[in-house]
Every structure is written in structure tokens, then in C-alpha cells.
Amino acid sequence: MSADFDFGGEVVLITGVGGALGSGVATAFADAGATVCGADVVAPDSEDFQLDDPDRIDFHQGDFTDEDDVERVVSEVVDEHGSLDYLCNVAGTWRGGDPVDETDVDTFDFLMDVNLKTMFLASKHAVPHVRDGDGAVVSVASRSSLEGGEGDGLYRASKAGVRLLTESIAEENEGELRANAIMPSVIDTPMNREMMPDADHETWVDPAEIADTILALCSDATSVTSGAAVPVYGEA
Numbered sequence: 001m002s003a004d005f006d007f008g009g010e011v012v013l014i015t016g017v018g019g020a021l022g023s024g025v026a027t028a029f030a031d032a033g034a035t036v037c038g039a040d041v042v043a044p045d046s047e048d049f050q051l052d053d054p055d056r057i058d059f060h061q062g063d064f065t066d067e068d069d070v071e072r073v074v075s076e077v078v079d080e081h082g083s084l085d086y087l088c089n090v091a092g093t094w095r096g097g098d099p100v101d102e103t104d105v106d107t108f109d110f111l112m113d114v115n116l117k118t119m120f121l122a123s124k125h126a127v128p129h130v131r132d133g134d135g136a137v138v139s140v141a142s143r144s145s146l147e148g149g150e151g152d153g154l155y156r157a158s159k160a161g162v163r164l165l166t167e168s169i170a171e172e173n174e175g176e177l178r179a180n181a182i183m184p185s186v187i188d189t190p191m192n193r194e195m196m197p198d199a200d201h202e203t204w205v206d207p208a209e210i211a212d213t214i215l216a217l218c219s220d221a222t223s224v225t226s227g228a229a230v231p232v233y234g235e236a
Contacts, residue, residue, distance in 0.1 A: 096152030
């Protein structure tokens with residue numbers, strides 16, 4: 001059974017659009033007819049930018065840990081397209097390997113900035129516009145945010161913050177917009193394959209599959225779903 005989505009005439013902003021998951025989400029929305037606005041600190045001409053056809057999106061370069069950049073990008077999107085219907089907070093990263101008492105404070109700042117602060121700032125400035133259109137916000141948390149663990153406690157804490165902030169946005173905007181989080185485990189990306197070459201890659205989830213879930217959470221199919229943390233980890 002296949003699922004088809006129609007987002008024609010609607011505008012979505014995707015943070016971290018140049019990454020493996022962000023590019024997958026952008027492609028899925030573009031295929032569904034949406035006007036796709038993508039933001040990233042990495043420019044499309046960089047070898048790290050993974051979206052195959054950046055001409056399909058309206059790209060805005062910006063550092064979403066910087067509130068001035070976030071405010072500028074959101075204003076540009078609304079000015080150029082007249083509305084903002086959906087926000088997908090995809091920007092994020094992983095760091096780990098050391099116990100809490102051996103982790104540098106710079107790692108703490110980095111993870112909280114990239115994973116949590118970007119989600120907070122994007123939501124802060126986008127929510128008033130998304131609310132006007134009875135739209136949706138979807139943010140990327142993590143399966144590991146549900147419990148503590150060895151070696152990546154700060155990553156888990158930052159993603160738990162994303163999940164809890166999502167619940168708060170849902171409560172604060174009940175009846176006006178929907179806010180949900182997704183919880184991946186290991187995503188099948190080139191970086192993860194390089195970091196874990198001996199893992200069972202067959203159990204990892206393809207970014208395109210996660211993108212489908214994000215589209216569903218923005219669609220009328222989930223009109224009564226808000227404040228949820230949706231597993232998207234398959235067998236990983």
C-alpha cells in the first residue's frame with residue numbers, strides 16, 4: 001500500500017536541509033507539490049551539501065543558533081511566499097564517546113546549540129506564522145532521549161529537550177497548530193556508515209522513510225495528533 005500527499009500551494013521551512021535527513025525531507029515535500037524553503041549553515045555549493053537538486057528549493061543560508069539569522073530567514077520566507085504553513089526542525093548532530101565527567105564543556109555547548117537551540121529559535125519565530133495557517137511543526141528528537149546511556153549523555157539530554165519543548169509547543173497552541181516530534185535511532189547516512197562500518201546496515205532506516213512520516217504528521221491524516229513523540233527507528 002502506498003501513501004500519496006498533496007501539499008500544493010503550501011509553504012514549508014526545513015532546517016538542516018543540506019544534511020542527509022533534511023535533503024530527504026525536502027525532496028519528499030517537493031515531490032508532494034509544496035513550496036520548499038530550506039535553511040542551512042552549509043551552502044549548496046559545498047561538498048557537504050547532500051541535496052541532489054538544490055534548484056528545487058528556495059535556499060536561505062543562515063546559522064540557526066543565531067537569533068538574528070533565524071528571524072531574517074523566517075521573515076524572508078513569509079515576505080517572499082506570503083505564508084509559512086509548516087516548520088520541520090531537522091538540524092542536529094551527534095557527539096559522544098566520553099562519560100559526563102570527562103566531557104568538555106565545549107561539547108555541551110555545541111550539542112545544546114545545534115540540537116536544542118536551533119529548534120527553539122526556529123520555533124519561536126516560525127510558530128506565529130504557522131499558527132495563522134493552522135499548520136504543523138515537526139522536530140527531530142531521538143529514541144535515545146527516552147533514557148540515559150553510557151557515553152552520549154549530553155546528546156540524549158539535548159534530544160530530550162527537543163521532545164519536551166515539542167510537548168510544550170503543542171500545549172501552548174492547542175487548537176491552533178500541531179506540534180510533534182519523531183524519534184529515529186540510527187539513520188542510514190553516509191556519515192553513519194563511515195562511523196560504524198561493521199554494523200548491520202540493513203536494519204537502519206532510510207531518510208526517505210522518515211521523510212514520509214514527517215509528511216504524514218503535517219498532513220490531514222494526523223489532524224488529531226499533537227504533542228506526540230513518534231518512533232521511526234524500525235529495527236535499528
